[in-house]
Amino acid sequence: NNFQGLSDYEFKTQIDVAFMLMGYNGTTLYETTDSFKAAAELTMTQMGLLSFNRINSYRTHMMPISARDGEYAQSKAEIEAIDSALDNWGSDDVLSNFYYENKLIPDALHNPTAEQISVLQTLRQWLVENEKGAANWQDTDLGKEHYQWILEKVFRACSPAVRFMLDGLRMPAGFDVKEYRTIAIILSSDDSYNAGAAASSFNSWGGNHWNISNSDGIEYTHYQTFFFDDHSNISSGADPEKIKIANAKVDVHELIHTQGGGHDQDPSCISPYSVMGACDTGDFFTYPIYNRVYILGWLPDTAITTNPSLIQDSYNATDPTKKYLLKLGDFRYQELFNGSWYQYRVPSFAKTLESCNLSIGTFGDDGNSIDPLGTCGQLVVDQSCIVSSSFYDNELKMNMTMRDFQACEFIDVENDLSSELFAKFLSRLDGSAQDYSGAVDRQALVMEQTDDAARQALSN
Numbered sequence: 379n380n381f382q383g384l385s386d387y388e389f390k391t392q393i394d395v396a397f398m399l400m401g402y403n404g405t406t407l408y409e410t411t412d413s414f415k416a417a418a419e420l421t422m423t424q425m426g427l428l429s430f431n432r433i434n435s436y437r438t439h440m441m442p443i444s445a446r447d448g449e450y451a452q453s454k455a456e457i458e459a460i461d462s463a464l465d466n467w468g469s470d471d472v473l474s475n476f477y478y479e480n481k482l483i484p485d486a487l488h489n490p491t492a493e494q495i496s497v498l499q500t501l502r503q504w505l506v507e508n509e510k511g512a513a514n515w516q517d518t519d520l521g522k523e524h525y526q527w528i529l530e531k532v533f534r535a536c537s538p539a540v541r542f543m544l545d546g547l548r549m550p551a552g553f554d555v556k557e558y559r560t561i562a563i564i565l566s567s568d569d570s571y572n573a574g575a576a577a578s579s580f581n582s583w584g585g586n587h588w589n590i591s592n593s594d595g596i597e598y599t600h601y602q603t604f605f606f607d608d609h610s611n612i613s614s615g616a617d618p619e620k621i622k623i624a625n626a627k628v629d630v631h632e633l634i635h636t637q638g639g640g641h642d643q644d645p646s647c648i649s650p651y652s653v654m655g656a657c658d659t660g661d662f663f664t665y666p667i668y669n670r671v672y673i674l675g676w677l678p679d680t681a682i683t684t685n686p687s688l689i690q691d692s693y694n695a696t697d698p699t700k701k702y703l704l705k706l707g708d709f710r711y712q713e714l715f716n717g718s719w720y721q722y723r724v725p726s727f728a729k730t731l732e733s734c735n736l737s738i739g740t741f742g743d744d745g746n747s748i749d750p751l752g753t754c755g756q757l758v759v760d761q762s763c764i765v766s767s768s769f770y771d772n773e774l775k776m777n778m779t780m781r782d783f784q785a786c787e788f789i790d791v792e793n794d795l796s797s798e799l800f801a802k803f804l805s806r807l808d809g810s811a812q813d814y815s816g817a818v819d820r821q822a823l824v825m826e827q828t829d830d831a832a833r834q835a836l837s838n
C-alpha cells in the first residue's frame with residue numbers, strides 16, 4: 379500500500395553509533411573502515427556489556443581527510459575570542475553567545491585601553507598570517523610583554539580548537555543523521571597534536587556552537603548528541619594494545635555522556651572503579667550499577683536488593699534480571715566486580731532538595747525558562763502545598779512567576795527512590811524548558827572505602 383514506505387521508515391531500528399573517521403593535517407590512522415574494525419569492536423563490545431545490550435550496534439563511515447592541523451584550529455579559536463573581546467564580549471543572548479559569561483566576570487577584559495586594543499589587533503593579524511596558536515607568539519618581543527594578560531583576560535574561556543577542526547564538516551552523501559542514536563567523530567593524524575575528546579549536541583549554544591551539516595550543506599541545529607575523540611598517539615613507542623584500550627575507554631566515556639551519564643567522584647583515587655571517573659581503572663571497563671539503573675535506565679529496579687547473598691558479580695554479566703546492587707542505606711551501595719566489592723554513596727537529590735527548601739523559585743515567562751514545578755514540584759508529597767504568585771518585572775519587561783515550596787513536605791528520596799522517579803527528570807535532556815534533568819545531580823556518586831562489616835551485617 380501507499381504507506382509502506384513511511385511505515386518502513388518509522389519502524390526502522392535506530393543504529394546506536396555512527397563512527398565517522400576523520401583524519402586531519404593530511405594524514406589518518408584509519409585509512410579504511412576495516413582498519414578501524416578492531417577499535418570499534420572493542421568499544422561496542424564493552425558498551426554492550428555495560429548497557430546489558432541496550433547499546434551495541436554501529437556503522438562506520440569514512441570522511442575526507444582534512445588539510446587543517448591543530449595549530450590552525452587553535453589560531454581560529456583565538457581569533458574568535460579576540461573578536462568577541464573587542465566587541466565587549468558580543469550579544470546579550472545568554473542562550474546563544476558562548477562568551478556571554480565574560481561580560482559578568484571582572485577578570486575578563488573590559489573597556490580595553492588603546493594599547494590593549496592595538497596589541498590584540500597585532501596578535502590577531504599574526505594569527506591570521508601564521509595559522510598557529512598564540513602560544514607560538516609568546517616568544518616574540520610583543521608576546522613576551524603581553525601574552526600573559528591576554529591568556530588571563532581574553533583566552534580565559536577560549537572555545538576548544540576542535541570546533542574549528544570540525545568547522546564546515548559535511549556528512550557523506552546518503553548519510554541520514556536521524557538513523558543514529560549518536561554520532562562519534564573519530565579524529566586522527568600522525569602528528570604530535572591531540573584534540574582530546576568531549577561530548578556535545580548539535581543544538582548547543584542555540585545551534586551556534588558547531589558548524590556541521592548534511593551532505594547538502596544544511597547545518598544540523600537540532601538536539602542530537604555527538605562526541606569527538608582524537609585517537610592520535612600522544613606517546614610514541616607505547617604498546618599498540620594499550621593504546622587501543624585507552625582509546626576505547628575514552629570512546630565509552632564519551633558515549634556514556636551522550637546517553638546522559640555524568641562524572642563519578644573519587645578525588646583521592648581511594649577506590650578506582652568508574653570509567654566516568656578520573657582514576658586509572660587499568661584494562662577494565664567498569665561503570666557503577668547505580669548509574670546503570672537510575673541514570674541510564676539500562677537495568678531494571680529489580681537489580682537492587684538488600685540481601686547480600688543474592689548479589690551477582692557484574693564482570694561480563696549479561697542477564698538483566700539478576701541482582702547486582704546491594705543497598706546499605708544512607709544513600710550507600712556496594713557491588714561485586716571481578717571478585718572485589720566496591721562501595722559508594724550517591725545523594726542524587728540532596729542539592730535539589732536543599733535549594734527547594736531554601737529559596738523561592740522565580741522564572742521568566744519567556745518560554746525558555748524552567749518552571750520549578752517540573753523540578754522541586756515533582757519531589758513534593760502533595761502539590762497543594764505549593765504557593766504560586768506572579769508579577770511584572772519592569773527591568774526584564776517580562777511576566778515572572780514565583781513558586782514557593784517552603785510549606786511542602788518532600789518525598790523520602792532514600793526509600794522512595796525508583797527508576798520511575800528518575801524518569802520524571804531524565805526523559806528529556808535537550809536543554810529545553812521541559813528538560814528537568816537539573817534536578818538530578820548526575821555527578822553525585824562518590825567512591826568510598828568498602829565497609830565489609832556493613833555488608834555482613836545485612837546477612838545476619
Ligand SMILES: [Zn+2]
Pocket residue numbers: 631635641
Ligand atoms: Zn567526561
